[in-house]
Amino acid sequence: MKYLDEYRDQRIALALAAEIVHCSTRPWVLMEICGGQTHTIMRYGIDELLPRGIELVHGPGCPVCVTPLETVDKAIALALRPDVILVSYGDMLRVPGSGSDLLRAKAQGADVRIAYSPMEAVKIAISNPDRKVVFLAIGFETTAPANAMAAWQARYKGLTNFSMLVSHVLVPPAIRALLVSQTNRVQGFIAPGHVCTVMGCKEYEDLVRDFRVPIVVGGFEPVDILEAVLMLVRQLEARQLGAGEARLENQYVRSVSYHGNLPAQKIMAEVFEVADQKWRGIGPIPQSGLRLREEYAAFDADRVFDLGEMTVDEPAECISAQVLQGLKKPTDCPVFGMRCTPENPLGAPMVSTEGACAAYYHYRRHSVAS
């Protein structure tokens, strides 16, 4: 497949890895933001190709992992209502809420359907006028334009039985929160290529300037990750020698432009507004999420169904907060692979295919001393 095979090429990947070894003179801590990138690193063993001193820590960019427990509980409660069809992206179904998950709700008789696109939820609403269709609209900037388009279409078509349970998060405020934290160890970031395809690179200029931290927008294939690591290492090593400032660079040029996808940004801005947002495992981050604008209140499940506020605590044993901030590795968790497995996950990073804990469990537990 074009744009895939050449980025999984063994010769290019190994040459990049050799160049990273050649360039690095000291240890560096780098964070890949996106769970898709974490998945690639684990699946192909990219970290094993790097010199010992270069540590990749895994960021909060797994949309399923950072969706608050309360949102999962609300989705389950809505799904269990006989008048509701709950439509969701597939990998939200197994995410544990505080007492159940959507797959179990389905086994109890809830009408839960998987969609690849939110527009399918709109179609379901049109063909089921006597039912209330709720789309679980979660994700980063990547899914926001399509989710916005679903709300826009529903309003345009005058649907009265369609709403969205929204939990949208934004990447730059999360990176800022990590960087201002006292405990931050990260010296360079691989920014998420698909988020930047929508939003462009420009959003990251402020972070580079304010914190003098190099950021490279990276893709998702092995060659992408290795090239992004090389670009970061080159910047960091050069600065060590007093040459140059931290810069924003774009490795994922085949998909990402400086300004991003303007029509996508337009529909997002028309339907959503920036709001404070709680991140599962991390907590509230100011101005780090999206909510439906007042004009779309009739499509906001939180308001339509009067779901109210609720606070639920994470299982005390789960260290996903530290994992999602790159402070700990999944294998540092005392219950990893023991009481917490993909079959019985204590936290979301163990359930999603993009979650760091699940990536370690699926791909690496043979090399982890137990």
Next chain:
Amino acid sequence: MSTKTGVELNFDLSCPAPLPAKDTVLLGHGSGGKLSAQLIRDIFLPAFQNPVLARLDDQAIVNVNGQRLAITTDSFVVKPLFFPGGDIGSLAVHGTVNDLAMGGATPLFLSAAFIIEEGFSMDELRRVVNSLRQAASEAGVQVVTGDTKVVEKGKGDGLFINTTGIGLVPEGVDLSADRARPGDKVLLSGSIGDHGIAILAQREGLEFKTQIQSDSAALHTLVASMLNATPHIRCMRDPTRGGVSSTLNEIAERSRVGIEVEESSLPIHEEVRDACELLGLDPLYVANEGKLIAIVAPESAAAVLQAMRNHPLGAEAQIIGTVQKENAGLVTMRTPFGTTRIVDMLAGDQLPRIC
């Protein structure tokens, strides 16, 4: 729901009945992954315990008056009923014939039971039955007994079929998932994922067009040519639901060995690979209905591979890996970059990713 107040409802958001996985059957219990294995271990094995069942092979092999008889049964609930490359009727023959063939048996007779939902189209039923008849005749097996039940509208999903098969195991053939030994080679008869992707492409709500056909086929003649090359094949399995990864994991666990697969050796059609990339699925977990995996002693591997490639259903056969002492009970994959990762058994069904 035209205003923001809409439907005013006051309901308790705490889940009324938290459900531990053990209290309810989930769809994942039928996925062929870890949940299925748990169900068999916790519910069925203790109830029926006997040494034949305990082997947990695709078929039971029992001794009757000096003859080794293979018996197997399988139920078919595929949706949609008709798909590119087959339908529920042909699948009901192929699935059961293959479960017999994986024990090295020559399939002889089938039973066929139909559970039909009230209101089901007579024309479609005829098409399914015709297809079943044709598949049985091509496979050289006879349907010698059957059963029909009709359930009320809404109490079934159109049509379910169960087939049971019996066959005879030739002398000298002894295939079982607990016979893999370090050094053995792992052979795969052809490209993976075709059936699962062909079915998925037909499902409601998935708007992608593809030319991919199900690989549904009866494998007993392929098995016969392989056994003809050498009777010393250790084990054969058809990687149906749960895909190649679940089958290899079962063999690794039953034989208490590690299995290392070479990623670059896996035959995967480009269309299947592309569809899996788009849908966020791993072809290693996608179902096949016309493929087999054989564990063969290293000295016989070349001869068996040649025999497979000489047969139309094994033309794309490959040696995909090696059995090893290390990592007992686990399947590992050697990536093109020389790194190694685990190929895990899934808990339940593969769920499409968000992005």
